[in-house]
Amino acid sequence: MTDEGADKNELKTGGEAGFWLYDLKVETVLDGRTPVCRHIEGESFSVEGEALVFSEGQRVSMYALAAVLPLLPAKQRETDANDWMSTDAEVACPDPHCGGRFRISRTNRRWFSHSGTTGLPDSRSTPYWQKDKAK
Numbered sequence: 001m002t003d004e005g006a007d008k009n010e011l012k013t014g015g016e017a018g019f020w021l022y023d024l025k026v027e028t029v030l031d032g033r034t035p036v037c038r039h040i041e042g043e044s045f046s047v048e049g050e051a052l053v054f055s056e057g058q059r060v061s062m063y064a065l066a067a068v069l070p071l072l073p074a075k076q077r078e079t080d081a082n083d084w085m086s087t088d089a090e091v092a093c094p095d096p097h098c099g100g101r102f103r104i105s106r107t108n109r110r111w112f113s114h115s116g117t118t119g120l121p122d123s124r125s126t127p128y129w130q131k132d133k134a135k
Contacts, residue, residue: 018113021076022106023048026068028060029090033099037061047072049110067094068102075104 027044038061045060046053054060068091079086093100115125 016113016115018111018116020078020109020111021049023108023110024072024075025105025107026072027103027105029101029103031099031101033097035093035100036095036098037064037093037100039064039093039098039100046107047076049112061093063095064093064098064100064102067091068104071104075106 024047025044026047028039028041030039030041038059040059043058043060045055045058071085071091074085081087089103089105091102091104092098093102113125115123116127116131118124
């Protein structure tokens with residue numbers, strides 16, 4: 001990030017250094033073939049910061065989920081409009097005979113402070129996920 005970009009982020013948050021991440025919606029879609037793994041069209045989960053959030057009753061095959069997990073942190077970050085990570089939204093199930101896919105959509109943007117997310121002892125503050133408890 002350039003110094004200009006860092007200044008812009010600090011101004012947005014009252015001077016505290018940090019970064020933006022997108023929240024994501026990961027939805028099961030089918031491509032017309034019968035799924036092999038447990039893929040129910042329309043079932044979904046969200047990614048909020050580092051958390052996978054499932055609504056009650058929503059389930060995802062852990063084998064199929066293994067294909068999409070490595071891509072989620074990259075999808076959360078700002079990318080160039082021409083980067084494939086910005087334009088390509090569907091990830092296939094790793095079983096070549098399965099018709100299941102995951103559609104990854106960016107939803108909201110969320111601000112994270114450096115001090116609330118770092119493991120560096122001299123830079124640390126209350127972890128971001130404990131901020132509400134600390135008030």
